[in-house]
Amino acid sequence: MAQGVKRVVLAFSGGLDTSVILKWLQQTYGCEVVTFTADLGQGEELEPARAKAQMMGVKPEHIFIDDLREEFVRDYVFPMMRANALYEGTYLLGTSIARPLIAKRQIEIAKMVGADAVSHGATGKGNDQVRFELGYYALEPDVKVIAPWREWDLTSRTKLIEFAEAHQIPVSKDKRGEAPFSTDANLLHTSSEGKVLEDPWDEVPDYVYSRTNHPEEGPDTPEYITIDFERGDGVALNGEGMSPATLLAKLNDLGKTHGIGRLDLVENRFVGMKSRGMYETPGGTIYHIAHRGIEQLTLDRGAAHLKDELAPRYAELIYNGLWFSPEREMLQAAIDHSQSHVTGTVRLKLYKGNAWVVGRKSPYSLYSEKVVTFEDDAGAYDQKDAEGFIKLNALRLRLLGRRQG
Known part of the structure; x- marks a missing residue:
C-alpha cells in the first residue's frame, strides 16, 4: 500500500474510469477520497454521481457537485472568445478551456477539506493530464498529484470492467465491452475520439454526432438572428438580454437545428502524437463568427492585425494547459484592452451548416x-x-x- 496520502480530492464523473479510480485510491493509498463533480453544462444528470460516491463509502459532506456553468462561460469561454482563439486555425478549444476551471475548483476544495493530494482520470497519452496538473501546480505548488493511469496495471477497458465487477462497482450496460468512441462534453462543445474515428481516411459515422443535426437535413428556410456585444462580450440574443451561460445555451440550440459547428480534425497533441477527433461546437461557432463581425467595424487596422498575430500563440497556451501562466495573462490584458469599443450588434444568417454575418452596426464604428x-x-x-x-x-x-x- 502506498504511503503519505491521508485525503485526496478526485475529479469524479461517476463513469467507469473514475469509479474504478475511486476504489483504487482507497485500496492503494488507504486514504479518504473526496469527490468533485463539475457541472459545466455537459447535459448529463449529475445526481447519480452522488449516489455512486456514497455507495462507495464517500462521506456525504465530502461529495461536491458544483454548478460552474456561469463561471465557465463568463471567466473562461468569453475571455478566450475575445481573442478569437483557434488552435491550428480551426479548433475552438472546447475541452482545453474547461480544464483550468476544474483544476482551480479541485484545489479550492482540497484546501477546504484539508486534503493533501488531488487526482484525475486523464490517461498518459493525452493532453488533459498536462492541463490538469499544470493548473494544480500553478495554484498549489506543493500539492501531490495522483495520476492512476500512469501508475496502475489496468491497461484496457476489459481490465477496468473486471476490476469493477470484482469490487461490486456498478457498470452501465453500454460500457460492457469496447465502447465505439470516447466523448467529452461541456456547454461549449462535445468531442469524440478513438475507435471508429482512429482512421483519418474514414468519414465520421452519423451516430457519432450528438450536438448537431445533419446540415443537409436542416430547415429549408434560413434563420436570421442578432447578437449584441458590449466591450467584446455577448450580452443579448435577438434583443433579449441574457447571462453568458444562457446566451451560449440558446446559441447551441440554434446551431443544433441548423447543423452548425462540426469539425473533423487531425491535430498535434502537446505530448507529441497526432490524433483525430470530431468536435461539435454549435453555439461557439456562431458566437466566434459574430464576434469577428463586430470587430470588423470597431477595431483599428493595426490593433486588428496584431490581435490576429497574437491569437495563435494565445490558443496554443490554452491548448497546452498554460491558462494560469504569466504569458497568457499578459496576452489577455492586451486583448481585453482592445475590446474597449467592441460594442454593437451583429446580424447573422443560419442555414444548413453555415453561419454568415449579413449585417453589423456599432456606435463606435470606424467605418465611414x-x-x-x-x-x-x-x-x-x-x-x-x-x-x-x-x-x-x-x-x-x-x-x-x-x-x-
Whole structure:
C-alpha cells in the first residue's frame, strides 16, 4: 500500500474510469477520497454521481457537485472568445478551456477539506493530464498529484470492467465491452475520439454526432438572428438580454437545428502524437463568427492585425494547459484592452451548416461611408494623396529594381 496520502480530492464523473479510480485510491493509498463533480453544462444528470460516491463509502459532506456553468462561460469561454482563439486555425478549444476551471475548483476544495493530494482520470497519452496538473501546480505548488493511469496495471477497458465487477462497482450496460468512441462534453462543445474515428481516411459515422443535426437535413428556410456585444462580450440574443451561460445555451440550440459547428480534425497533441477527433461546437461557432463581425467595424487596422498575430500563440497556451501562466495573462490584458469599443450588434444568417454575418452596426464604428463611397465624397478624401503614398512605399522596390537591372 502506498504511503503519505491521508485525503485526496478526485475529479469524479461517476463513469467507469473514475469509479474504478475511486476504489483504487482507497485500496492503494488507504486514504479518504473526496469527490468533485463539475457541472459545466455537459447535459448529463449529475445526481447519480452522488449516489455512486456514497455507495462507495464517500462521506456525504465530502461529495461536491458544483454548478460552474456561469463561471465557465463568463471567466473562461468569453475571455478566450475575445481573442478569437483557434488552435491550428480551426479548433475552438472546447475541452482545453474547461480544464483550468476544474483544476482551480479541485484545489479550492482540497484546501477546504484539508486534503493533501488531488487526482484525475486523464490517461498518459493525452493532453488533459498536462492541463490538469499544470493548473494544480500553478495554484498549489506543493500539492501531490495522483495520476492512476500512469501508475496502475489496468491497461484496457476489459481490465477496468473486471476490476469493477470484482469490487461490486456498478457498470452501465453500454460500457460492457469496447465502447465505439470516447466523448467529452461541456456547454461549449462535445468531442469524440478513438475507435471508429482512429482512421483519418474514414468519414465520421452519423451516430457519432450528438450536438448537431445533419446540415443537409436542416430547415429549408434560413434563420436570421442578432447578437449584441458590449466591450467584446455577448450580452443579448435577438434583443433579449441574457447571462453568458444562457446566451451560449440558446446559441447551441440554434446551431443544433441548423447543423452548425462540426469539425473533423487531425491535430498535434502537446505530448507529441497526432490524433483525430470530431468536435461539435454549435453555439461557439456562431458566437466566434459574430464576434469577428463586430470587430470588423470597431477595431483599428493595426490593433486588428496584431490581435490576429497574437491569437495563435494565445490558443496554443490554452491548448497546452498554460491558462494560469504569466504569458497568457499578459496576452489577455492586451486583448481585453482592445475590446474597449467592441460594442454593437451583429446580424447573422443560419442555414444548413453555415453561419454568415449579413449585417453589423456599432456606435463606435470606424467605418465611414462618406470616405469609402464610389460616389462624390465632397472632399472627404483627396485621391491625389495616393500618388505620394505609393511612391514612398515603392522607393525601396525601385532601388532594388535598378540594382538588379
